[in-house]
Amino acid sequence: MIDLLTKPWPWHIAGPLIGLMVPALLLVGNKQFGISSTLRHVCAACIPNKADYFKYDWKSKLWSLVLALGVIVGGWIGTQALSNGENIIISTSTVSDLQELGINDFSSMLPTEIFNWENVLSTSGFLVLVLGGFLVGFGTRYANGCTSGHAIMGLSLLNIGSLAAVIGFFIGGLLMTHVILPLII
């Protein structure tokens, strides 16, 4: 049993469990699944500014900040208590593609060549962490949703706007992966 928990979970277990977040939030609190709105609530709660976008009662959205706090705690539990410490096993063709880009450390969830503090102020580290993070925040707010709010909740509601957003996610992701990323790492 412990072995089953500590091994990586296959998609046919993890996917349906993520899908169950949708009815869990609806049944427990009549809330719609979504994570990226928390970035807005953090700004509204913590950063003094004059923009209309942040003039609302963020306290009424406290539940979603608590949800995000739970995700942080869950990340800690999953990594500290439920991990078998083995290397992540990804497709051999991805491994060789990434090795051509100079990535050779596959021992954690992220390539340590890019995600380390010495690298943060280098061009590649700055682009990945600072620009990448900025685009995630700006883009999800402009699109009014992220992978959870649009891809999972939105597509579950058969919402055409969410499908358009998800197509946008893939256009951007493919462009970055195949055209821009090889130039910057």
Next chain:
Amino acid sequence: MKHIKFLFIGILFGIILVKSEVISWFRIQEMFRFQAFHMYGVIGTAVMVGALSIFLIKKLNLKSLDGSIINPKPKPFNKIGNVAGGILFGLGWALTGACPGPLYALVGSGYSTIFVALGSAILGALVYGILKNKLPH
């Protein structure tokens, strides 16, 4: 305290994100290179279960714990905003290897440099909020 139930749901979500390796930069690269089914399987089955759940909730007229009627509203379709914002987010997703949920789960997992990405994401949301009225939607 009334929000503690959301803490538990978040904890479960965080554990699933870690255990399914959805938080891995490598898995996102694999997805955008079409070299494994994993991420498509995760997102695809999540949507199927989500859609089936909503169908059943409506069919059975299930109510929320507080007794309110469950009637989730689809987000409005902003043609330019959804697509342009989506593309910008996609660029960032493939760079950082993380969407917002995994950003939080990675911070909890102890990947300290992700604080930089999360801080930048909050800054990105702030800049969007300031520029919102000047952007086409």
